[in-house]
Amino acid sequence: MLAFAVAVTFSSASAQTVFRSSDTHPDGYPTVEAVKYLSDLLKERTNGRYAIEVFHSGQLGEEKDVIEQAQFGVIDMIRVSMGPFNNMVPETIVPSLPYVFRSTEHMRKTLDSEVGDEILAAFEKHNLVALAFYDSGARSFYNAKHPVKSVADLKGLKLRVIQSDIFVDLVNALGANATPMPYGEVYSALQTGVIDGAENNWPSYESSKHSEVAKYFTLDQHLIVPEILAISKATWDKLTPEDQKIVRQAAKDSVKKQRELWEAAEKTSRAKVEESGTQVVEVDKQPFIDAMKPVYDKYLKTPEMKALYDRVQAVQ
Ligand code: GTR
Numbered sequence: 001m002l003a004f005a006v007a008v009t010f011s012s013a014s015a016q017t018v019f020r021s022s023d024t025h026p027d028g029y030p031t032v033e034a035v036k037y038l039s040d041l042l043k044e045r046t047n048g049r050y051a052i053e054v055f056h057s058g059q060l061g062e063e064k065d066v067i068e069q070a071q072f073g074v075i076d077m078i079r080v081s082m083g084p085f086n087n088m089v090p091e092t093i094v095p096s097l098p099y100v101f102r103s104t105e106h107m108r109k110t111l112d113s114e115v116g117d118e119i120l121a122a123f124e125k126h127n128l129v130a131l132a133f134y135d136s137g138a139r140s141f142y143n144a145k146h147p148v149k150s151v152a153d154l155k156g157l158k159l160r161v162i163q164s165d166i167f168v169d170l171v172n173a174l175g176a177n178a179t180p181m182p183y184g185e186v187y188s189a190l191q192t193g194v195i196d197g198a199e200n201n202w203p204s205y206e207s208s209k210h211s212e213v214a215k216y217f218t219l220d221q222h223l224i225v226p227e228i229l230a231i232s233k234a235t236w237d238k239l240t241p242e243d244q245k246i247v248r249q250a251a252k253d254s255v256k257k258q259r260e261l262w263e264a265a266e267k268t269s270r271a272k273v274e275e276s277g278t279q280v281v282e283v284d285k286q287p288f289i290d291a292m293k294p295v296y297d298k299y300l301k302t303p304e305m306k307a308l309y310d311r312v313q314a315v316q
Contacts, residue, residue, distance in 0.1 A: 018053050024184065035079055035254070036054055071128060073127075077230065098288075128231070142198060144190060151287045186208065
């Protein structure tokens with residue numbers, strides 16, 4: 001009995017809180033590895049009091065579901081695309097508009113500025129504390145039917161999109177038919193012909209194996225939409241202000257690492273899929289940009305949205 005009591009005391013003295021963090025991507029993907037790196041930073045900076053366990057490969061659920069679970073405090077942390085937040089957090093609309101960022105550089109500069117901090121802060125009224133943005137490259141269309149060389153070639157294709165109205169509208173504006181669907185269902189939907197194609201970045205296209213069933217990839221790069229790393233407000237509120245500071249800073253510090261991992265993964269994923277038969281089509285982006293006018297008209301209606309858009313554009 002005595003030995004047992006001693007053991008318990010000892011273990012609670014060195015107690016470690018392990019946050020459960022969700023990611024839809026497999027082990028080794030840049031976002032998964034960045035959160036593991038963040039866990040190491042936390043352990044180091046809190047003398048082992050805090051750590052993170054990453055549940056990769058969608059083990060805790062699809063993005064829409066894990067967002068809800070984090071809002072309720074069932075999951076501590078989530079790493080999800082900004083896309084699924086569009087209908088809930090209006091501040092995510094402008095940075096999710098097609099072709100809103102001129103380049104990855106422009107996206108990074110914007111999100112590293114106070115504009116980025118304001119967008120992160122907007123999650124708090126939805127019971128989430130957004131900690132950082134991670135890179136997700138540019139999203140492009142791919143399909144199983146034919147090479148898409150122009151906007152006209154997209155006509156009538158059934159394309160899976162993230163469950164976000166912006167994504168639906170942008171695909172429909174190009175003459176294709178948008179089908180919102182959770183990420184984990186896309187592979188079999190492509191395989192069985194329920195959809196003709198989808199859109200994503202190189203590492204997702206490769207690691208999800210969509211490249212095996214949809215070989216025509218068109219480099220139209222319609223969206224440079226970042227990832228969000230957030231912690232449940234319920235979990236956050238249990239931390240002391242000092243620990244909150246440590247978590248926030250460590251999350252910011254993990255961004256550099258994620259960007260390095262991202263840049264490497266983009267290259268290796270593209271090389272891998274090209275080697276295994278993906279046909280890449282380079283296109284003139286201007287007609288794609290022109291086709292987005294109705295999407296801009298719809299989402300930039302209010303003075304607030306226009307002002308945020310102007311601030312994003314003003315970042316040099
Ligand atoms: C990826 C993103 C995921 C997920 C996925 C999708 O690029 O990293 O978080 O949103 O796209 O298309 O559902």
